[in-house]
Amino acid sequence: MTNNKANTFSIIGSMKTKSKVEKSAQVVFTTCAFFAVLAVFSITLYMIINGAPALSKVGISDILFGTVWKPTASEPFYGILYVIMTSIIGTFLSILIGVPIGLFTAIFLAEVAPKKLAGIVKPAVELLAGIPSVIYGLLGLLLLNPIMYQWELLIFKNDPDHQFTGGANLISAVIVLAIMILPTVINISESALKAVPRHLKEASLALGGSHIQTIFKVMIPAAKSGIVTAIVLGVGRAIGEAMAISLVSGSSVNMPLPFNSVRFLTTAIVSEMGYASDLHREVLFTIGLVLFLFIMIINLLLTKVLKKGEKENDK
Amino acid sequence: MKNRMSKLVALLAVSALVVGTLAGCGSKEEAAAPVEETVVEEAAPAAEETATAEEAEPAAEETADLSGSISMAGSTSMEKLATALSEVFMAKYPGVTVTAEFTGSSAGIESLAAGSVDIGNSSRALKDSEKEAGAVENIVAIDGIAVVVDPANTVAGLTKDQLIGIYKGEIKNWSEVGGTDAPIVVVGREAGSGTRGAFEELLEVEDACVYANELDSTGAVMAKVASTPGAIGYVSLDVVDDTVLALPLDEVEPTEENIKAGSYFLSRPFVMATKGEVATQSEAVQALFEFLASDEGKELIKSVGLITVD
Numbered sequence: 001m002t003n004n005k006a007n008t009f010s011i012i013g014s015m016k017t018k019s020k021v022e023k024s025a026q027v028v029f030t031t032c033a034f035f036a037v038l039a040v041f042s043i044t045l046y047m048i049i050n051g052a053p054a055l056s057k058v059g060i061s062d063i064l065f066g067t068v069w070k071p072t073a074s075e076p077f078y079g080i081l082y083v084i085m086t087s088i089i090g091t092f093l094s095i096l097i098g099v100p101i102g103l104f105t106a107i108f109l110a111e112v113a114p115k116k117l118a119g120i121v122k123p124a125v126e127l128l129a130g131i132p133s134v135i136y137g138l139l140g141l142l143l144l145n146p147i148m149y150q151w152e153l154l155i156f157k158n159d160p161d162h163q164f165t166g167g168a169n170l171i172s173a174v175i176v177l178a179i180m181i182l183p184t185v186i187n188i189s190e191s192a193l194k195a196v197p198r199h200l201k202e203a204s205l206a207l208g209g210s211h212i213q214t215i216f217k218v219m220i221p222a223a224k225s226g227i228v229t230a231i232v233l234g235v236g237r238a239i240g241e242a243m244a245i246s247l248v249s250g251s252s253v254n255m256p257l258p259f260n261s262v263r264f265l266t267t268a269i270v271s272e273m274g275y276a277s278d279l280h281r282e283v284l285f286t287i288g289l290v291l292f293l294f295i296m297i298i299n300l301l302l303t304k305v306l307k308k309g310e311k312e313n314d315k
Numbered sequence: 316m317k318n319r320m321s322k323l324v325a326l327l328a329v330s331a332l333v334v335g336t337l338a339g340c341g342s343k344e345e346a347a348a349p350v351e352e353t354v355v356e357e358a359a360p361a362a363e364e365t366a367t368a369e370e371a372e373p374a375a376e377e378t379a380d381l382s383g384s385i386s387m388a389g390s391t392s393m394e395k396l397a398t399a400l401s402e403v404f405m406a407k408y409p410g411v412t413v414t415a416e417f418t419g420s421s422a423g424i425e426s427l428a429a430g431s432v433d434i435g436n437s438s439r440a441l442k443d444s445e446k447e448a449g450a451v452e453n454i455v456a457i458d459g460i461a462v463v464v465d466p467a468n469t470v471a472g473l474t475k476d477q478l479i480g481i482y483k484g485e486i487k488n489w490s491e492v493g494g495t496d497a498p499i500v501v502v503g504r505e506a507g508s509g510t511r512g513a514f515e516e517l518l519e520v521e522d523a524c525v526y527a528n529e530l531d532s533t534g535a536v537m538a539k540v541a542s543t544p545g546a547i548g549y550v551s552l553d554v555v556d557d558t559v560l561a562l563p564l565d566e567v568e569p570t571e572e573n574i575k576a577g578s579y580f581l582s583r584p585f586v587m588a589t590k591g592e593v594a595t596q597s598e599a600v601q602a603l604f605e606f607l608a609s610d611e612g613k614e615l616i617k618s619v620g621l622i623t624v625d
Contacts, residue, residue, distance in 0.1 A: 275507035
């Protein structure tokens with residue numbers, strides 16, 4: 001009887017073949033999952049093995065809190081404090097500019113825009129996501145830097161101590177980064193907003209809330225976790241970007257002030273890896289390790305925030 | 316469920332970003348390597364051609380049978396030349412092994428004097444003390460650096476002291492060196508670059524330069540200088556084109572003739588020193604110098620951005 005039942009239920013064949021298929025599928029999925037985990041672990045291990053030795057050779061505080069970067073001098077200095085600060089401040093500022101613009105665009109697309117207009121804006125945003133980062137960098141170099149140089153000339157006209165950078169400065173990098181994170185922020189927040197249950201919105205409107213009130217008091221809080229995800233990915237993109245900002249930031253190691261030429265963690269690795277040797281090369285790996293830890297910490301912190309939001313939503 | 320999904324997506328995407336970032340680093344490393352390889356590839360077919368051409372001649376048998384080993388040590392700046400030379404030379408004479416170490420000019424000449432290597436590479440003229448120790452100066456190529464500014468710059472030229480002042484950050488306006496009232500934007504290369512090493516060494520401003528832009532390729536320096544009013548940069552002489560203006564230094568134009576004549580100060584000889592005259596060396600070493608003096612060898616020298624000596 002049972003055999004018969006199995007035959008009627010399975011289109012593949014007997015119970016035996018069915019369990020074979022089930023088992024092999026399980027193996028395939030497990031292998032795939034294991035592959036991703038293996039990649040993360042081996043990368044972590046590789047970064048620690050390559051990045052850690054320089055920390056003990058140079059001294060942790062000399063690397064992390066030193067402000068002088070002269071890796072090829074006869075008496076070399078490997079201080080990356082300014083580089084770390086640049087990455088933190090640059091990413092923070094670009095998020096500060098990019099996230100509100102991105103979020104409001106998402107609200108516009110999900111709620112406010114007439115269908116025809118949304119039909120133009122949406123593909124435009126998607127196109128923005130597909131533009132290679134080197135193009136952003138080139139445009140920044142050719143359009144943004146000259147404008148910045150004009151401002152620099154005006155602002156520092158009578159300042160004999162200022163070193164003129166030709167417009168390659170922190171602001172240029174921040175603007176380029178802010179534009180680069182837009183598509184990520186817009187797309188994810190938009191789908192989060194669209195996924196808010198319809199009855200929430202309807203209830204708010206029925207209670208007499210205006211459209212804008214509904215958006216800010218109901219929709220955004222309800223879509224909070226999705227929006228936080230959008231910000232996490234935006235931070236990830238901003239802190240990991242190298243190509244575009246290496247073209248616009250000037251790449252000299254300086255205090256991250258708006259009109260200073262600055263170097264980010266990513267550009268520090270990219271620009272010198274080509275010719276670096278010995279300890280210099282090891283320190284570049286240490287910078288990679290610092291960058292890696294940064295992304296991990298940010299990821300964990302924001303996931304925690306995300307979890308907290310989830311719990312509140314459940315109440 | 317949805318939240319959990321998006322969290323998963325977020326985690327996956329962030330780890331993908333991490334992987335992407337790291338992959339970026341890796342590919343840069345690899346990207347640096349092919350530069351040398353292309354040089355060899357370009358030169359290699361030429362080597363084969365001549366080899367086949369020579370086979371027809373009776374004298375060629377002697378070179379084909381040539382075997383032995385050549386060891387050289389010395390200047391890190393000459394790494395590109397030495398690597399390209401050894402690869403092409405070994406392709407032409409399969410029986411000869413060429414090994415090159417890059418320990419620094421002085422260390423290279425010391426090893427030569429001690430007799431542990433056949434050729435000592437030096438990216439500066441030999442000192443008298445080194446010559447007394449038996450090293451013979453064979454200049455194989457000249458490395459020239461041009462100081463470039465944007466095409467609209469009105470400065471007629473710079474002296475050595477002015478150039479040093481600009482790169483040390485003491486001179487900040489073009490009006491101080493006879494130009495218009497415009498700030499100077501100091502552009503240079505990243506630490507570790509051979510061009511930067513040579514520039515700072517020749518001006519004796521090692522580790523004292525204050526750069527406003529540290530760019531990681533010759534092309535980037537050219538683009539930045541060409542597009543920024545008031546910018547100044549340095550590049551290898553062979554890449555200078557119409558987009559920038561190469562400045563005369565100490566009233567000497569940066570031309571191949573002036574560099575060969577020795578009147579342009581931003582240049583340095585690449586010396587492959589031998590212990591005793593070349594004629595007294597082993598057959599393999601003599602063949603190496605003959606190769607460098609041949610048309611093929613000169614092509615190779617030009618292909619790595621250097622000036623040949625006649």
